[in-house]
Amino acid sequence: MADSVKATLPAADWTQRPALAELVAALGPGNARWVGGAVRDTLLGCDAHDIDAATPLTPKQVIDRLDAVGIRTIPTGIDHGTVTAIVEGGNVEITSLRKDVSTDGRHAKVEFSSDWKEDASRRDFTINALYADPGTLEVHDYFGGVADLKAGRVRFIGDARARIREDYLRLLRYFRFQTRFGGELDAEAEEACAELAPGLKGLSRERVGWELQNLLSLPDPSATVARMRDLGVLQVVLPESGRHEADKLAELVAAERVADLAPDAMRRLAALLPAVPPVAESVAARLRLSKSQRERLACAAARDVRDGDDPRALAYAVGIPCATDRLLLTGGDVGPLRDWDCPSFPMKGGEIVERGVAKGPEVARVLRAVERRWIAEGFPDRVRVEALLDEELGANR
Structure with missing residues (x-):
């Protein structure tokens, strides 16, 4: 032809x-x-x-x-x-x-x-x-x-089922390309993906994980992911994700846009998982994610609605990337973290020893007490930290 x-x-x-x-x-x-x-x-x-x-x-x-x-x-x-x-x-x-x-x-x-x-x-x-x-x-x-x-149509060449059976990764690629270029759905492709989804189990987890990341990095994959769930595809590659989590992705995409933040695959993967750290760690291991990705996914899974009470205190505790994830996932305000450099606590235990406190557990206790007050006061300067130490030591005496 x-x-x-x-x-x-x-x-x-x-x-x-x-x-x-x-x-x-x-x-x-x-x-x-x-x-x-x-x-x-x-x-x-x-x-x-x-x-x-x-x-x-x-x-x-x-x-x-x-x-x-x-x-x-x-x-x-x-x-x-x-x-x-x-x-x-x-x-x-x-x-x-x-x-x-x-x-x-x-x-x-x-x-x-x-x-x-x-x-x-x-x-x-x-x-x-x-x-x-x-x-x-x-x-x-x-x-x-x-x-x-x-x-705006993503169509397999020839018979969709035959193309997928040649390489089941094409099934996931279909949804990624549909997100990028599609508008009009191809009925044959959708039916083939639903029918052959169990074949994804035979793929290496690395290939599945990489393709998921590619999909989740696109500007707005939420409608596609919801359709993957309706077709039974998402349950095969990410059985931990329920309907509530699939809906959560759309909320996260909207929150990212309001905050003017770029799409982030790990944050979006966290949205598709329940807020349970062991589950996140299990998924990260199965998908062969890197160590830093695993840690970030587990940190995001430890989110709590109270994270938004003090965004900067949260960022000090878990780091700005994870704090940003947790705030966006719980509806918190990431504004306080914009253009903010997380400070280091400007005091060491040796300074407390010099003030007459014997080395040992008491030094650590005083240091933690001063640090907690320093965080609660919004990370004041060194002069205020010394005053906080004076108050803490005076109270102990």
Whole structure:
């Protein structure tokens, strides 16, 4: 079948980089097309970030041709046909055209191909299977991706169930792309996601965790997450999240906007979990989150409606990032933390010893008592701290 829609890529800045022209020339006439996100985003008038290219050349041929003109390469995914070219302005991933030989829902065994449409047919969504000629900027669209972009429709290529069974992560990617680009829901895709959601259990937890973070980092994923729950998808990847928690996400997104804060995946993941630290720690371990992410998730789970009584005291106790999370999650005011540097307590135990208190538990008790009063008074200066110490020691005498 011929290209379904004729379109031309706008002449964005990245399409005119001299380094990319050198790269294309090194690969040879007809041996490179831009593909995927850069093409899709440029058609939408959005900034393109990662630049990917497809080629009928084998990885070895790519390496040899680039090496001949002094362009360094890294075999980042050579078993699957991907070579990274190191060029000025941003590296380019170059992938040989491929066809699937077999899939198991997580990985695919591929063979190299010379057929552009065959390569396009193994991709996930029509809007990601768009290729652009580097010279003419003509867009090659084999499955109606340009029309889908214009309609705000995220549609699997071919049979949705078949595409998901090839790699179940595509099920979660569908919801992420629906959040970014979708407007009109695709009934076949929604039904396939609901039916095949149990297959997500076979994916590595790291892949699921990463995809969840990508989704939750988008400006407003709350409606999508609610629909994931209605379709039974959220329960598979995040069974700890009930309907109340799914609704809580929408409230958090609204609170972030009022506070003029950027989207934050960990804060939003905390909203989707009950306020129970052991549950948060269990989810963090299952999703293979980093140590800092685990600690933040557990801290947010320890939230209490009383956190808003004194935001700065809370921030002093748990740190500004966690305090911000807890305040937003409980409806508190983060205003007092804006442009505020959390101070350090300006007194050490040795100063109390110098005042005649014997080393031991009494020093620690006095130090804690003075610190509590210092916090309650709004972190006054050193002069006031010394006065608080005088009062505490006088009271003890």
